[in-house]
Amino acid sequence: xxxxxxxxxxxxxxxxxxxxxxxYFLNAxxxxxxxxxxxxxxxxxxxxxxxxxxVMPHDENNEHRCTGCQxxxxxxxxxxxxxxxxxxxxxxxxxxxKYIVNHxxxxxxxxxxxxxxxxxxxxAIKMAKKFENAVFDRxxxxxxxxxxxxxxxxGVEE
Amino acid sequence: xKTEELxxxxxxxxxxxxxxxxxQHPATHGVLRLLLTLDGEIVRKVDAxxxxxxxxxxxxxxxxxxRQIVHLTDRMxxxxxxxxxxxxxxxxxxxxxxxxxxxxxxxxxxxxxxxxLSSHQLWWGVIGMDTGALTTFMYAFRDREMINDIFxxxxxxxxxxxxxxxxxxxxxxxxxxxxxxxxxxxxxxxxLPEYDTLLSDNVIFRKRTEGIGILSKEDAISFGVTGPGARxxxxxxxxxxxxxxxxxxxxxxxxxxxxKGDTFERYRVRILEMWESMHIIEQLIDNIPEGEILEKTxxxxxxxxxxxxxxxxxxxxxxxxxxxxxxxxxxYRMKFRSxxxxxxxxxxxxxxxxxxxxxxxxxxxxxxxxxxxxx
Ligand code: SF4
Ligand code: SF4
Numbered sequence: 001x002x003x004x005x006x007x008x009x010x011x012x013x014x015x016x017x018x019x020x021x022x023x024y025f026l027n028a029x030x031x032x033x034x035x036x037x038x039x040x041x042x043x044x045x046x047x048x049x050x051x052x053x054x055v056m057p058h059d060e061n062n063e064h065r066c067t068g069c070q071x072x073x074x075x076x077x078x079x080x081x082x083x084x085x086x087x088x089x090x091x092x093x094x095x096x097x098k099y100i101v102n103h104x105x106x107x108x109x110x111x112x113x114x115x116x117x118x119x120x121x122x123x124a125i126k127m128a129k130k131f132e133n134a135v136f137d138r139x140x141x142x143x144x145x146x147x148x149x150x151x152x153x154x155g156v157e158e
Numbered sequence: 159x160k161t162e163e164l165x166x167x168x169x170x171x172x173x174x175x176x177x178x179x180x181x182q183h184p185a186t187h188g189v190l191r192l193l194l195t196l197d198g199e200i201v202r203k204v205d206a207x208x209x210x211x212x213x214x215x216x217x218x219x220x221x222x223x224x225r226q227i228v229h230l231t232d233r234m235x236x237x238x239x240x241x242x243x244x245x246x247x248x249x250x251x252x253x254x255x256x257x258x259x260x261x262x263x264x265x266x267x268x269x270x271x272x273x274x275l276s277s278h279q280l281w282w283g284v285i286g287m288d289t290g291a292l293t294t295f296m297y298a299f300r301d302r303e304m305i306n307d308i309f310x311x312x313x314x315x316x317x318x319x320x321x322x323x324x325x326x327x328x329x330x331x332x333x334x335x336x337x338x339x340x341x342x343x344x345x346x347x348x349x350l351p352e353y354d355t356l357l358s359d360n361v362i363f364r365k366r367t368e369g370i371g372i373l374s375k376e377d378a379i380s381f382g383v384t385g386p387g388a389r390x391x392x393x394x395x396x397x398x399x400x401x402x403x404x405x406x407x408x409x410x411x412x413x414x415x416x417x418k419g420d421t422f423e424r425y426r427v428r429i430l431e432m433w434e435s436m437h438i439i440e441q442l443i444d445n446i447p448e449g450e451i452l453e454k455t456x457x458x459x460x461x462x463x464x465x466x467x468x469x470x471x472x473x474x475x476x477x478x479x480x481x482x483x484x485x486x487x488x489x490y491r492m493k494f495r496s497x498x499x500x501x502x503x504x505x506x507x508x509x510x511x512x513x514x515x516x517x518x519x520x521x522x523x524x525x526x527x528x529x530x531x532x533x
Contacts, residue, residue, distance in 0.1 A: 077226035
């Protein structure tokens with residue numbers, strides 16, 4: 001008898017499981033959580049703190065806030081940031097001042113740990129929401145963050 | 159000798175042979191290689207061969223500052239990233255002798271419990287797959303998505319958050335955080351009973367797990383098994399109860415203990431732990447105290463000479479971070495005690511005499527994360 005009892009019990013548990021799946025099958029439109037990713041690109045909005053890549057914002061005069069202090073380079077755990085800097089004479093004070101030549105960022109090595117952003121004393125860099133970072137050539141992942149011809153914003157001190 | 163003689167010996171017994179399970183095998187959940195000695199379908203011996211995802215994180219810590227070390231631990235047990243971060247942060251804070259504010263403690267506790275939930279959800283989806291039920295995976299990921307969204311909004315990443323830093327948190331919580339967590343708890347309370355209907359009560363799943371791979375209390379202790387795997391055998395090893403850290407001393411929750419120690423008991427312990435995690439979050443989410451988010455520390459953290467150890471309870475068991483400092487900005491040596499490594503050592507003992515399919519079920523209940531074993 002227990003043989004048939006087992007079969008009956010088995011069918012009962014299977015049906016109760018199928019009741020759950022059946023409920024979702026019939027109400028499939030109500031609880032959609034899947035995002036149709038490549039199609040929804042225009043409306044897709046990432047969360048504001050999402051860490052996609054490091055960028056350096058520039059204002060409309062092509063000025064950035066980076067003084068070349070190298071704090072981000074030191075904070076980075078894996079050498080994703082290289083700062084190329086130089087000194088030039090400040091016309092007003094006549095003192096030699098550090099300035100940035102190239103802020104080189106290796107996206108291919110970056111682990112998006114956010115330590116460089118926290119370390120920057122002048123908030124010159126931030127995390128962008130862009131996440132579609134695939135390229136055909138690896139060298140395209142090495143970027144220079146300061147735009148050509150850009151210079152330091154007035155009033156930003158180290 | 160003829161081929162038949164090689165395979166079947168005169169007594170009609172089958173000969174033992176060995177096969178590789180992994181390193182590229184979906185049931186090992188990563189690049190774990192198991193050398194199985196089989197007799198027919200019966201497992202005679204399991205040897206684990208490690209090293210396929212070894213990244214020498216322990217060595218790397220010797221060249222990194224204490225702030226940088228935290229983000230490496232994300233990449234060990236990536237499903238318990240917050241707990242791993244917390245272990246290192248607490249160890250460093252011990253060395254610096256600073257006490258984080260109550261706000262930080264409560265937020266850390268909520269975050270780690272959310273991580274435990276999301277880890278157990280993923281595990282539930284995967285154990286279904288390992289025992290032949292694909293549906294569970296979809297259902298688990300539906301609910302896990304909400305936790306991932308919470309993490310993404312507050313921490314900025316879904317898996318490797320690096321949100322806890324020595325001395326506090328990277329940022330304050332997002333304004334939406336409390337509402338989202340409450341929504342999730344409300345949602346998941348209606349969904350968790352479905353998990354039972356779908357899988358726990360399923361007759362096929364019961365037959366696959368009940369009475370399989372029984373781990374006795376003594377063996378659990380002598381093999382160093384921790385986490386839900388040991389608690390299913392009745393070992394009281396929940397560090398949140400025994401050595402409370404962060405805000406665990408101010409919440410009330412049960413330590414889930416099993417008696418039988420078989421595969422189903424380990425499954426049941428994890429399901430019940432999800433209820434407890436929700437219970438913990440519910441107690442804390444409405445009364446997050448005000449306070450400093452980040453204690454003041456020097457720009458370059460230097461620990462005094464000595465040894466600092468902190469252990470935490472991850473979703474898999476006891477995780478320990480041991481720092482040996484010689485007073486410089488990097489540790490002299492750092493050792494991580496990962497739960498997966500000790501839990502793996504018991505597999506050979508448990509799987510002996512069971513079929514290969516049972517081995518997969520036993521492994522699934524220990525919920526291995528291979529980067530955690532290998533580091
Ligand atoms: S996010 Fe982390 S890994 Fe990436 S550049 Fe900044 S510090 Fe380096
Ligand atoms: S980005 Fe910030 S931290 Fe890095 S060099 Fe420029 S100012 Fe310094």
